[in-house]
Amino acid sequence: MSPVSEALSSTSTTDKAAKALLPLDDFTWNSWSAMETQWRVERLLSRYVACIDEDDLENWPEFFTLDTCRYEIITRENVERGMPLALMFCTSRGMLVDRIVSLREANIYPQRWYRHIISNVLIQSVDAECLQVQSNYVVLQTRRNGQTDIFSAGKYLDRIVLSKGELKFSEKRVVVDTHRVDTLLVAPI
Amino acid sequence: MSKYQAGTYTGEAPKVWPAKVNQIPKEIFGDAALFEEELKKIFYGDTWHVVGHTAEVPNIGDFKTFDLGRVPLLIARGKDNQVRVFFNSCTHRGNQLETSVSGNRKEFECPYHRWLFSLDGALAACPGSKEFAPDFKQENFGLVELKTDQYLGLILVTMGKNTPPLKEWLGDIVPLTLSALLGGDGRLKLLGYQKVRYVSNWKGYNDNDGYHGGLLHTAFRMLNFQGGSGSQPMSVNGHWVIEAELKPAQNSGFLNDPSLIDFKVADPKRGSLVVQLYPMTVMVKHMDVINLRFAIARSHDVTEVHYAYFAHEDDSEELVQHRIRQSSNLLGPCGMVSMEDAAVFQRIHIGNHTPGVAEFQKGVVSLSELSLDMKQSDETGNLPRWEHYRKVMGFKREGEQ
Structure with missing residues (x-):
């Protein structure tokens, strides 16, 4: 296998987890019951999308682990064809911050509001270090003229860890069904 | 002084352009009728159009679909490793042949009457052909290919009759x-x-x-x-x-x-x-x-x-x-x-x-x-x-x- 092919065929850990949809109804994680873990994960996701929807983007990088993290928005079309190109691809906390600085200070784009709706939050696997969690999302976009459209639909594939008592994303992979972007994509999903 | 004179705006492209070479009439951007003319004279005319790169279809049987204006195209790599560009339309009744954006096929089958085309476009099978019209010849019903040329893998097509050779056009x-x-x-x-x-x-x-x-x-x-x-x-x-x-x-x-x-x-x-x-x-x-x-x-x-x-x-x-x-x-x-x-x-x-x-x-x-x-x-x-x-x-x- 050539280095190029190898690089193209490598998949992230969340992909592998997504394939094993285990019936994971009962477990204990960090002394939390399955129900409590589920509740905490849903709280994390709700706080995450509120941060984006309320345009509190300066705090968005705080949802990720500090040392190593990975944030990716990639189209389902590219994923299903085994192609790695993403719409956004950050491999460090610094890159997350750079995205926000860029959209605040450099980029020009029409003002619009995002509204995230999350559902089907499913803890797929549990081990000592992390939770693998899949959920569905829809982002509604409202333009300045008041018109609301579905901007993006897809799923989150999250690797969640406990860091100093707080749940953080060590990896967040946004797999976008809506692979034809409407004009541009500025803010994270 | 204002450039605008009241009463001259129709939203339609003007027949005559300004004499100054640095001026473009703005109406040409919003005129739906002009777009129909552009399809005929430019997109279906005597010029080359880039529709892909051979690296998008690297393996035998790989294909992608694309459009030139409103004309649907099917770009496929044949068993001989040649990349061809066809009209994405069955040669029988004109049904859109391939609906996927991309993929890999052994052949292309039209689901309407099960006409089967090989990767090089030839009509390989058509059930019931004994009862077809008297002048039917299977070899005449291969997929229709566009005039195609390549530059370092870049795939270009033209529908015009008088398009110059690619080298000259570039x-x-x-x-x-x-x-x-x-x-x-x-x-x-x-x-x-x-x-x-x-x-x-x-x-x-x-x-x-x-x-x-x-x-x-x-x-x-x-x-x-x-x-x-x-x-x-x-x-x-x-x-x-x-x-x-x-x-x-x-x-x-x-x-x-x-x-x-x-x-x-x-x-x-x-x-x-x-x-x-x-x-x-x-x-x-x-x-x-x-x-x-x-x-x-x-x-x-x-x-x-x-x-x-x-x-x-x-x-x-x-x-x-x-x-x-x-x-x-x-x-x-x-x-x-x-x-x-x-x-x-x-x-x-x-x-x-x-x-x-x-x-x-x-x-x-x-x-x-x-x-x-x-x-x-x-x-x-x-x-x-x-x-x-x-x-x-x-x-x-x-x-x-």
Whole structure:
């Protein structure tokens, strides 16, 4: 296998987890019951999308682990064809911050509001270090003229860890069904 | 003094263009009837159109579908390793043959009456043919191929009868930059797509995607990308070539993680290469990003663009990873340094639904003749393409016989 092919065929850990949809109804994680873990994960996701929807983007990088993290928005079309190109691809906390600085200070784009709706939050696997969690999302976009459209639909594939008592994303992979972007994509999903 | 005279606005393209070479009538961006003329004279006319690169269909049986105006195309790699471009239409009753955007097939089957086409387009089977019309001959019903040619894997088609040979149409200057942009030999590896729909006329997209003065892109300035020198050698047939030096940003303090903008193999002296082929294909090599933009004019106010990103077949794994990261973050409709383009396409389209002319200024030295001496940040590079468009469409200038 050539280095190029190898690089193209490598998949992230969340992909592998997504394939094993285990019936994971009962477990204990960090002394939390399955129900409590589920509740905490849903709280994390709700706080995450509120941060984006309320345009509190300066705090968005705080949802990720500090040392190593990975944030990716990639189209389902590219994923299903085994192609790695993403719409956004950050491999460090610094890159997350750079995205926000860029959209605040450099980029020009029409003002619009995002509204995230999350559902089907499913803890797929549990081990000592992390939770693998899949959920569905829809982002509604409202333009300045008041018109609301579905901007993006897809799923989150999250690797969640406990860091100093707080749940953080060590990896967040946004797999976008809506692979034809409407004009541009500025803010994270 | 106002350029606008009350009572002259119809929203329709004028029959006669202004005498000044730097003025473009704004009505040509919003006129639905003009788009129908453009389909006939340009998209189905005597010019070449870029529809893909062979690296998008690397294996035997790989295909992709695409559109030229409203004409559906099927691009497929045959068992003989040849890439062919067919009309995506069954030769029986005209049913759309392949509905997927891409994939791999052993053959193409029309579900309507089960006509079966091999990868080279031949009609391999058609059930019940004994009862077909008396003049039916199976060998006459292969898929219809468009006239096709390639340049370093770049696939071009034409539906015109009098289209010049590709080499002549490209001219002498385009290949000097295009070959470098395509990695020297065209042996590319597809990394993936970013696809986008712009609410913009295809000419508005085209007028602004290739190159414009750096004033729009704050990030370029913040990254100190504008310091280099460059050239805009002119070409024939409305093509446009730009080469610019990009000075690597050192400690600009803007990025927390400056590894994103490393140059791994790109030569900063030729850090930015842009080739714009008439009528609407923009290709870019920016730092280590190789990006071909396959565009479709959907209507007078919708343009769809498939930004395809590539590595080179000989790249190391480290370089591929670098290209993926750079390609996924810098250019295109989600890119940190140039997403303004997308916003501008739409604003230009809205703003052009007003009377008067769009007027080019920077670098214009004569109002009656096109300047061929352009500096890096002149906006006059668009004008030869406009002049080519005007002639193809048959618009006369004021005072022209």
